[in-house]
Amino acid sequence: MKRILPCFLLITGMACSNSTDKTSSLETTAGPITLVIHGGAGTIKRENMTPEREAAYHAALQQALDSGYTVLERGGKSLDAVIAAIKVMEDSPLFNAGKGAVFNSEGKNELDASIMDGSNLMAGAVAGVTTIKNPITAAYAAMTKSEHVMLIGAGAEKFAREQNLQTVDPSYFFDSLRYKQWIKAKEAETEKDKTAAEIDPYIKDKKFGTVGAVALDKFGNIAAGTSTGGMTNKKYGRVGDAPIIGAGTYADNTSCGVSSTGWGEYFIRLAVAHDIAALKKYSGLSLQQAADSVVMKKVPALGGDGGIIALDRQGNVSMTFNTAGMYRGYIKKRGEGKTFIYKD
Numbered sequence: 001m002k003r004i005l006p007c008f009l010l011i012t013g014m015a016c017s018n019s020t021d022k023t024s025s026l027e028t029t030a031g032p033i034t035l036v037i038h039g040g041a042g043t044i045k046r047e048n049m050t051p052e053r054e055a056a057y058h059a060a061l062q063q064a065l066d067s068g069y070t071v072l073e074r075g076g077k078s079l080d081a082v083i084a085a086i087k088v089m090e091d092s093p094l095f096n097a098g099k100g101a102v103f104n105s106e107g108k109n110e111l112d113a114s115i116m117d118g119s120n121l122m123a124g125a126v127a128g129v130t131t132i133k134n135p136i137t138a139a140y141a142a143m144t145k146s147e148h149v150m151l152i153g154a155g156a157e158k159f160a161r162e163q164n165l166q167t168v169d170p171s172y173f174f175d176s177l178r179y180k181q182w183i184k185a186k187e188a189e190t191e192k193d194k195t196a197a198e199i200d201p202y203i204k205d206k207k208f209g210t211v212g213a214v215a216l217d218k219f220g221n222i223a224a225g226t227s228t229g230g231m232t233n234k235k236y237g238r239v240g241d242a243p244i245i246g247a248g249t250y251a252d253n254t255s256c257g258v259s260s261t262g263w264g265e266y267f268i269r270l271a272v273a274h275d276i277a278a279l280k281k282y283s284g285l286s287l288q289q290a291a292d293s294v295v296m297k298k299v300p301a302l303g304g305d306g307g308i309i310a311l312d313r314q315g316n317v318s319m320t321f322n323t324a325g326m327y328r329g330y331i332k333k334r335g336e337g338k339t340f341i342y343k344d
């Protein structure tokens with residue numbers, strides 16, 4: 001049976017994994033490679049955008065797609081593609097992750113990230129970190145270099161330093177636009193300026209662009225990752241869905257990979273990423289049907305909002321959201337990366 005399996009999977013166009021050695025049996029296979037990314041869902045409306053800002057988002061998303069796709073194209077692993085794409089967005093002030101992270105109620109940037117390997121269900125996460133330049137790399141280190149899944153706060157930072165990851169002074173994360181948004185959010189909290197939240201959709205929304213990526217490599221392995229600064233004016237120590245495996249991130253080769261963005265409290269309570277994977281796996285729904293059932297029905301029914309990106313082993317992609325917009329894009333072939341912002 002072992003000798004027949006790889007041939008069968010090659011005919012179906014899928015890569016496979018051998019139970020004893022995942023990589024060696026896969027090197028001869030070359031399934032479809034795909035990368036899908038998001039830069040956050042929320043109240044993103046044309047009327048609030050300038051053409052320059054729109055162009056900047058498209059360019060940054062393209063850069064992230066290009067970076068991740070280059071890894072896949074060269075025969076690299078989905079995990080590395082996810083990290084490459086997310087690092088580009090973490091380094092951009094346009095997104096609420098890494099540089100550009102939102103401020104919490106004490107005026108600090110506390111970052112969360114997670115990553116998962118769909119080939120073996122290994123996962124890693126960090127939460128509430130303030131000095132790790134690229135939290136996604138710390139999530140990966142937690143997965144590969146520790147016996148744990150999640151590390152938080154000062155412990156996660158100590159671990160990151162031990163792993164020689166790049167650390168920065170917390171002031172690195174200061175961004176004047178995010179700071180202004182936080183000040184407005186604080187004002188809106190008080191009776192003093194109730195209208196600020198109504199006038200400025202960014203304040204009403206409090207979500208500004210969590211980032212995520214899901215990749216399928218030529219070996220047929222799916223990986224997913226998510227990174228965020230959370231929600232603006234969040235309470236000190238608040239942890240959202242992004243670093244929670246099963247809520248913000250999930251990957252399972254036998255089902256799909258998912259990265260979430262939205263109102264984290266709801267995504268945690270509904271275990272959104274895992275629910276989509278479970279629906280696809282156990283109920284026979286297609287990837288899109290599973291995503292619709294959770295994002296378009298369950299999340300709003302509970303009062304939450306947001307979106308997801310997902311992909312399966314056949315390279316099917318879903319970018320589903322119940323908000324006005326979601327920064328997003330996907331690529332299946334060099335030069336054919338597509339990026340989007342609004343619903344239409």
Ligand code: ASP
Nearest residue numbers: 207210230240261262264
């Ligand atoms: N899900 C993130 C959180 O709740 C926020 C976002 O996606 O924008 O922390």
